[in-house]
Amino acid sequence: MSAASHGPHDSDAPNSSHESPDSHNSPDSHDPRGSHSSRGSRGSHGSFRARILLGTALWSLGLTPILHILFLIVHHQLHRELSPSNVKTLLGFGVAFILAGIWQFRVALVPFGRLRAQLARLQDGSIERIEGKYPTEVQPLVNDLNSLLEHRERIARRALAKAGDLAHGLKTPLAVLAQEAEQLEATGQSESAATISAQVERMRRQVDYQLTQARASSAGNVAAARCGVLASVEGLVRTLEKLYAARALKIEVDVAAAHVVRGQREDLDEMLGNLLDNACKWAKSRVAVRSEAEGGMVVVTVDDDGPGLAAAMREQVMRRGVRADEAAPGSGLGLAIVGELAQLYEGTIGLEDSPLGGLRARLRLPG
Amino acid sequence: MRVLVAEDETLLAKQLIAALGRAGYAVDHAADGERADLLGHDERYDAVVLDLGLPKVDGLTLLRRWREAGQSMPVLVLTARGSWHEKVQGIDGGADDYMSKPFRMEELLARLRALIRRANGQSSPELRCGALVLDPRSGKVTLEGAEVKLTSHEFRVLSYLMHRGGQFVSQAELTEHIYSQDFARDSNTVEVFVARLRRKLGAGFIETVRSLGYRMKGDT
Numbered sequence: 001m002s003a004a005s006h007g008p009h010d011s012d013a014p015n016s017s018h019e020s021p022d023s024h025n026s027p028d029s030h031d032p033r034g035s036h037s038s039r040g041s042r043g044s045h046g047s048f049r050a051r052i053l054l055g056t057a058l059w060s061l062g063l064t065p066i067l068h069i070l071f072l073i074v075h076h077q078l079h080r081e082l083s084p085s086n087v088k089t090l091l092g093f094g095v096a097f098i099l100a101g102i103w104q105f106r107v108a109l110v111p112f113g114r115l116r117a118q119l120a121r122l123q124d125g126s127i128e129r130i131e132g133k134y135p136t137e138v139q140p141l142v143n144d145l146n147s148l149l150e151h152r153e154r155i156a157r158r159a160l161a162k163a164g165d166l167a168h169g170l171k172t173p174l175a176v177l178a179q180e181a182e183q184l185e186a187t188g189q190s191e192s193a194a195t196i197s198a199q200v201e202r203m204r205r206q207v208d209y210q211l212t213q214a215r216a217s218s219a220g221n222v223a224a225a226r227c228g229v230l231a232s233v234e235g236l237v238r239t240l241e242k243l244y245a246a247r248a249l250k251i252e253v254d255v256a257a258a259h260v261v262r263g264q265r266e267d268l269d270e271m272l273g274n275l276l277d278n279a280c281k282w283a284k285s286r287v288a289v290r291s292e293a294e295g296g297m298v299v300v301t302v303d304d305d306g307p308g309l310a311a312a313m314r315e316q317v318m319r320r321g322v323r324a325d326e327a328a329p330g331s332g333l334g335l336a337i338v339g340e341l342a343q344l345y346e347g348t349i350g351l352e353d354s355p356l357g358g359l360r361a362r363l364r365l366p367g
Numbered sequence: 368m369r370v371l372v373a374e375d376e377t378l379l380a381k382q383l384i385a386a387l388g389r390a391g392y393a394v395d396h397a398a399d400g401e402r403a404d405l406l407g408h409d410e411r412y413d414a415v416v417l418d419l420g421l422p423k424v425d426g427l428t429l430l431r432r433w434r435e436a437g438q439s440m441p442v443l444v445l446t447a448r449g450s451w452h453e454k455v456q457g458i459d460g461g462a463d464d465y466m467s468k469p470f471r472m473e474e475l476l477a478r479l480r481a482l483i484r485r486a487n488g489q490s491s492p493e494l495r496c497g498a499l500v501l502d503p504r505s506g507k508v509t510l511e512g513a514e515v516k517l518t519s520h521e522f523r524v525l526s527y528l529m530h531r532g533g534q535f536v537s538q539a540e541l542t543e544h545i546y547s548q549d550f551a552r553d554s555n556t557v558e559v560f561v562a563r564l565r566r567k568l569g570a571g572f573i574e575t576v577r578s579l580g581y582r583m584k585g586d587t
Contacts (some may be wrong), residue, residue: 171447175468179382224538273451
């Protein structure tokens with residue numbers, strides 16, 4: 001994780017490792033503020049106008065002796081009016097004042113460079129807000145931009161929460177209907193039971209799919225975040241070991257703590273959770289998850305030693321979206337959801353043969 | 368075996384209680400988090416089916432409270448919230464299993480059986496004591512291959528004793544695990560159930576030791 005994207009004026013750059021080592025203990029560890037304090041930004045920049053005026057004054061002051069000397073040279077009176085040492089002193093003063101003036105202009109413009117660097121970091125998810133103090137003329141603009149970001153994020157989060165509420169509000173009635181269908185089945189009305197079960201399953205898929213879509217489309221408006229692959233994998237492995245406690249599965253983890261991807265923790269959990277769950281479902285005894293950096297991307301591979309998947313079936317499984325109402329039992333939307341989310345984050349997902357004998361899922365995400 | 372169902376949706380709770388009752392469990396119901404908290408602290412459950420979206424106190428808070436208080440009964444979370452992030456939070460909060468709605472009752476019963484079995488250190492799905500076999504999956508008891516008809520209370524007494532392997536179980540403990548909360552309890556009836564079991568199974572399987580209680584005798 002290099003500091004390449006940091007602006008040249010980030011005095012806190014040496015401390016800005018993206019993930020604190022204990023960050024996986026906290027569910028909110030994707031909040032990057034902790035590791036990017038604005039403390040290091042140069043203090044108040046005062047007024048931009050004052051700097052420019054001071055620079056202009058210094059520049060003019062420096063120009064006066066030089067113009068004076070030039071005037072004398074033009075009128076061939078230099079040797080009569082000034083001794084060579086006086087010329088040198090005057091020139092020295094002039095040049096010094098001009099340089100001081102230029103320096104003032106430069107200092108006045110520094111915050112703009114910093115602002116550009118901050119905007120770049122905002123875009124790549126290193127920060128959530130524009131930080132630091134800016135000249136009094138620029139600060140209101142920065143404040144407005146920050147509140148605009150906040151406003152957009154609030155709206156996106158609210159829309160997402162509403163979509164979530166709707167989805168979860170539907171799940172319990174669906175559970176009731178599913179139980180009713182089981183009751184009908186038990187009383188011999190298996191045709192009705194099968195119809196209700198199939199429709200419940202279709203609705204569940206719709207709800208899951210649309211919820212993922214809602215989350216995916218809001219992700220662009222919620223402040224970008226970064227999250228560690230290891231923290232996510234560790235939580236999921238703890239969970240899967242409980243969920244698959246009945247089977248003696250060995251889940252090997254070889255993920256570097258430094259591997260960080262751009263995105264919401266919830267979405268990374270969803271992608272890796274579906275891949276790992278799929279691997280656990282099919283594995284005979286072994287599942288392996290690994291990560292490596294590849295260019296600007298982080299590649300996570302999930303392997304299992306199960307029966308694998310014929311090459312012809314792979315694309316079909318990936319495309320199994322909401323329309324697949326002929327889905328075989330147990331074949332969830334999992335991989336299709338991973339595909340949707342990966343695409344949103346400008347990543348890719350592919351299925352290959354695994355060296356363990358089963359299927360390998362290869363998820364590439366921007367780091 | 369006694370199970371707490373913490374679920375606020377009335378219809379679903381009814382369906383769960385009915386299905387668990389049919390499977391031979393004594394079932395208590397809590398329709399909100401406060402009630403579930405109270406029951407979880409006061410009563411001895413062999414497992415809990417916990418909805419996370421409970422009114423008053425949410426399920427995750429409840430789970431953390433129980434675990435902090437040292438309550439170690441297996442908890443199966445049953446929730447509408449099925450994202451992986453939420454599953455991790457549930458398991459890290461102390462859940463032993465996690466199912467999202469809608470679900471298949473058969474699967475829920477199987478998972479609950481497995482949780483109870485593991486919590487009692489049993490590895491095989493069938494419980495054995497010599498020629499006596501109790502299968503929690505079918506709720507059937509066989510002696511030398513022949514099915515023995517038991518009433519639901521007799522079944523619960525035998526199932527609890529067999530789950531505990533060869534350990535002694537006091538009369539009070541047995542009472543706590545075979546009756547649901549709204550049942551008028553009388554520890555004398557445990558003696559009656561044991562006597563009936565002895566009559567049906569033969570005297571050799573259940574041993575009584577004064578001051579220690581009952582246990583299954585023989586090769587478990």
